[in-house]
Amino acid sequence: MSVNTKHCLTCGHPLRGRIDKKFCDDNCRSIYNNKKYIHEKGFVKSVNHLLLHNRRILASYVDDNKETEKVPKALLHHRGFHFDYFTHTAVSKEGATYYCCYDHAYQVVSEQELQICKVAIMKDAALTIPDSEF
Numbered sequence: 376m377s378v379n380t381k382h383c384l385t386c387g388h389p390l391r392g393r394i395d396k397k398f399c400d401d402n403c404r405s406i407y408n409n410k411k412y413i414h415e416k417g418f419v420k421s422v423n424h425l426l427l428h429n430r431r432i433l434a435s436y437v438d439d440n441k442e443t444e445k446v447p448k449a450l451l452h453h454r455g456f457h458f459d460y461f462t463h464t465a466v467s468k469e470g471a472t473y474y475c476c477y478d479h480a481y482q483v484v485s486e487q488e489l490q491i492c493k494v495a496i497m498k499d500a501a502l503t504i505p506d507s508e509f
């Protein structure tokens with residue numbers, strides 16, 4: 376029988392036996408997997424929260440009567456918009472990139488200004504799902 380110097384990922388006890396062993400027993404394995412799941416769930420939850428927050432801000436500028444609106448970028452900053460978080464991007468026929476938060480999007484029109492719109496009105500935009508950034 377081979378003895379290795381690896382330790383249990385949950386309790387840190389030295390592991391004996393199979394070289395690919397990671398835990399003392401099923402109990403330690405289940406504790407580890409539960410912690411991992413809770414951590415992942417927490418991360419997903421906080422990202423979802425930011426995305427919904429962004430969507431709410433974008434949605435506050437447009438409605439059924441006004442489907443698109445020019446807004447100063449600084450105003451979105453001031454309202455706590457997270458520019459790093461969006462669900463996907465869309466590119467119009469003219470080559471403009473839209474950053475989408477679910478069903479709402481914005482386009483950068485200048486250094487100071489954004490054009491906000493609903494994704495539904497971007498009929499000619501080819502939707503692209505961004506690569507995972509996590």
Ligand SMILES: [Zn+2]
Pocket residue numbers: 383384385386387388398399400403
């Ligand atoms: Zn253990």
